[in-house]
Amino acid sequence: MAVSSMASTSPASPTSPASPASTPLAGAPTGTHRSDLGLFMALAFGISWASWGTAMGLGGSAMTSPTALPYLFGAFGPLLAALVVRVRRRRRGEPVPEHAVRFRSRALAWLPLFLVATSATVLGAALLAQAAGGTALSLDGARDVMADAGGPAAFLVSMIVSGPLSEEPGWRGTAYPRMRASMGRLQVGLLLGVIWSVWHLPLFFIDGTVQNELGLATPSGMLFAVSVIPMAMLTAYAYERAGVVASMVTHFAANTTMILLDVHTPVTLALVVGLMGLVAAFLLTVSRSTPAPTAPMPEPPGAS
Secondary structure: OOOOOOOOOOOOOOOOOOOOOOOOOOOOOHHHHHHHHHHHHHHHHHHHHHHHHHHHHHOOOOOOOOOHHHHHHHOOHHHHHHHHHHHHHHHOOOOOOOOOOOOOHHHHHHHHHHHHHHHHHHHHHHHHHHHOOOOOOOOHHHHHHHHHHOOHHHHHHHHHHHHHHHHHHHHHHHHHHHHHOOOOHHHHHHHHHHHHHHHOHHHHHOOOOHHHHHOOOOHHHHHHHHHHHHHHHHHHHHHHHHOHHHHHHHHHHHHHHHHHOOOOOHHHHHHHHHHHHHHHHHHHHHOOOOOOOOOOOOOOOOOO
């Protein structure tokens, strides 16, 4: 979540007969999953942390030159890592991982639900915090944020690119299905959430980021870092239901709502963590998992 940074898939369509030697089974060996996962993690962290380390070395605000370039480039570490893993897999002639969720046009009907439900979770936490005596909700901060971004259109584009587009093809489209090969859905959601949270840590040391303004050693900063975990679980559920596009929508909704509502106080962040965590854990626990395909799957957009 670079806030600076719900139907199972149908079986694969029948394919023409082919010899066992020429037609790979769906899914790849566990060793291959681990190899690809290790490569993805090394590249995602390496690209992002090297770029953000450069930004820290340059000093200055993340939004001004020359710091802005390495800062922004660092957000694309997961996407670039996913592309490398995808090219590598295709060159080896391996099938799409068993738990990768293909894109289906009818899944688009779920996107408004993910958008509204995720935003409502953050809004509900903010309203509960206000009722408990916290900061009253106001649109003044939202107007300022959009004005600083160059207007509503520029703000929305930046929120789509920074986070959803730059991260989801990596964390959900690449890492998630490979981790699912040997772990349950809830376990993957939790573990990938911790990894995702650690990946964000350098942002706390770059001037001008939301994380830096909160401060890592403050209650708000620590709760922000923890909030990445239930968000990872919620985006994982969205991915399992409708693929990478759905996880991007969920990521976008959470980031955008938190920024527009200026979610930063410890009480509000704690309620976001609790409410989103309960919703995500419930959905991952009780909903039906994506069935394993019985034939080789076509290449799904965003999955590697």
